[in-house]
Amino acid sequence: xxxxxxxxxxxxxxxxxxxxxxxxxxxxxxxxxxxxxxxxxxxxxxxxxxxxxxxxxxxxxxxxxxxxxxxxxxxxxxxxxxxxxxxxxxxxxxxxxxxxxxxxxxxxxxxxxxxxxxxxxxxxx
Numbered sequence: 001x002x003x004x005x006x007x008x009x010x011x012x013x014x015x016x017x018x019x020x021x022x023x024x025x026x027x028x029x030x031x032x033x034x035x036x037x038x039x040x041x042x043x044x045x046x047x048x049x050x051x052x053x054x055x056x057x058x059x060x061x062x063x064x065x066x067x068x069x070x071x072x073x074x075x076x077x078x079x080x081x082x083x084x085x086x087x088x089x090x091x092x093x094x095x096x097x098x099x100x101x102x103x104x105x106x107x108x109x110x111x112x113x114x115x116x117x118x119x120x121x122x123x124x125x
Contacts, residue, residue: 023079024072024098024110025051043099043113046076051097051113058112065106072100 025045027034035042041053053060073079083091092115102108 020094020096022071022098023095024068024100025076025079026072026074027099027101028074041111042116043111045099049076050116050118051099052116053099053111053113058114060109060111062107063100063110065100065102065108068100068110 025032025043027043027045031046033044033047035044039055043051043053045051086094097113097115099111099113100108101111
């Protein structure tokens with residue numbers, strides 16, 4: 001019985017200690033959209049893939065663009081390419097998503113978002 005408990009604890013620690021990878025999308029005003037609602041913001045990347053910022057659950061921080069430059073994806077298709085050998089849509093659980101809105105003077109706002117699924121303009125959880 002002790003061995004069983006020990007094995008269970010090891011498995012639990014390993015499952016929860018694995019940190020999720022961060023995916024940062026660069027917000028492009030010409031091909032992305034943002035809708036502001038009461039306590040949330042909806043970001044549509046490439047006008048097809050939807051993410052939500054909830055000001056009660058997610059964070060926003062101001063950062064310098066150069067500190068994130070190497071980690072930023074400029075399109076959603078880059079993200080799909082990274083995951084082409086993984087099973088869709090399960091691979092979304094492996095990541096924490098962010099949208100970076102670049103402002104002038106090499107600064108911007110990094111916004112933590114969650115992937116949401118839209119069907120006929122209705123949110124599906």
